Amino acid sequence: MQNEHLISHTDISDEFISEYLEVNPELDEITCLVPKNNESVEDLLEENGFRYLGKRTVEGEVRDIYKWFRNLEKYEAMGAFFDRRADDYDLHMSENSDLHETGFISLLKAIPVMKDPLSILDLGCGTGAELKYVFDKVPNAHVVCVDVSEKMLYILREKYPEYIDNLEIMCKSYLKMEFGKEKFDYVIACSTLHHLLAEDKLELYRKIKRALKPDGVLLIHDYISLTEEEELTRREKFLSLIENGEIEKSQIYHIDIPLTVAHEEKILKAAGFESVRLERVGENYVIITA
Ligand SMILES: C[S@@+](CC[C@H](N)C(=O)[O-])C[C@H]1O[C@@H](n2cnc3c(N)ncnc32)[C@H](O)[C@@H]1O
Incomplete structure (x- = not known):
């Protein structure tokens, strides 16, 4: 995997992603950070092959992370699924899970x-x-x-x-x-x-x-x-x-x-x-x- 390349969700479209990858052929993943609970953006990202990963705090604000991966199968193997999400897992769980405390x-x-x-x-x-x-x-x-x-x-x-x-x-x-x-x-x-x-x-x-x-x-x-x-x-x-x-x-x-x-x-x-x-x-x- 390459380092993260952040793109703004306002840029998302099939064409934009293909052009972006053409210009950056070495990219294996693209990251998008979205303000929390923005359903229309979530739909747009999912339609364009992004997967929801978890949450991250950026400059004091919690954002949802979506990533697009090259050659990702529709059904993700367990280990790889959690490897991809590990960095953001604890924050995601503490915000979303009834399990905490x-x-x-x-x-x-x-x-x-x-x-x-x-x-x-x-x-x-x-x-x-x-x-x-x-x-x-x-x-x-x-x-x-x-x-x-x-x-x-x-x-x-x-x-x-x-x-x-x-x-x-x-x-x-x-x-x-x-x-x-x-x-x-x-x-x-x-x-x-x-x-x-x-x-x-x-x-x-x-x-x-x-x-x-x-x-x-x-x-x-x-x-x-x-x-x-x-x-x-x-x-x-x-x-x-x-x-x-x-x-x-x-x-x-x-x-x-x-x-x-x-x-x-x-x-x-x-x-x-x-x-x-x-x-x-x-x-x-x-x-x-x-
Ligand atoms: C939702 S996480 C829960 C982690 C932790 N127990 C918690 O409550 O925060 C589920 C974990 O189960 C692991 N897992 C799922 N199936 C497994 C299996 N067959 N063998 C070992 N680990 C597995 C995943 O890799 C993942 O880390």
Whole structure:
């Protein structure tokens, strides 16, 4: 990737982009910063192949970032998706997510305040937003952090220099690794599992159950489908992308296929979690303690 080349959204049109690239053939990406919540500009950018990336503060003002990438596939692979967005992820989440502060505190309330070196597995840890709240409660925790995005993990490392010895960081897909048996007191999965089909989730939950100590707890915060119909529609669209060869079954993509709360509960029970507590947050998120 080249350095960022900012263009003004007032210049955007197909012709402008082609001419711009012709004059600058070395460019792999073009960045556009837009004042927040300007829907007509957002539409214009999306029509012209720009992708929404996140937020950035420029001279004290928060702006939406859109980027255009050369040769970008319609469906982005998970690691590359988050690599592209990593620099702006924390600001974006702190502005947009219900998870911040009170959300993380609710998610982690099953974890007691203690000095013991609890063993925690954080799946899809990203930049480690949840870890601040983990270390506030358990400063001696040993946390295995797993993510497929190298850039998200790089930021995590930079953010927690004082806890670097407590962290074991792995750049891997949690679908393709073994977690071991009865190793963890807690497994956390925060905003990361809504890209999995029910059958893949069941397999993952079984693996998590096996990796938890007998009184261990799984803590999930995730995006949900509000109705069975919504879940089914998304699932069928996803399966048709595989069938049409637009995506590969063996890869992970940033495509949302959330389950309903009832389906989540059913799969967790099928995976062997006896007690499942579900707490709805906002309209379409849930915190699950299993
Ligand atoms: C929305 S971010 C959440 C990050 C962090 N947990 C938080 O709440 O801020 C989702 C993260 O899950 C990671 N992810 C998604 N699927 C994954 C997989 N199969 N294996 C490892 N990481 C995955 C992504 O790379 C991304 O960093």
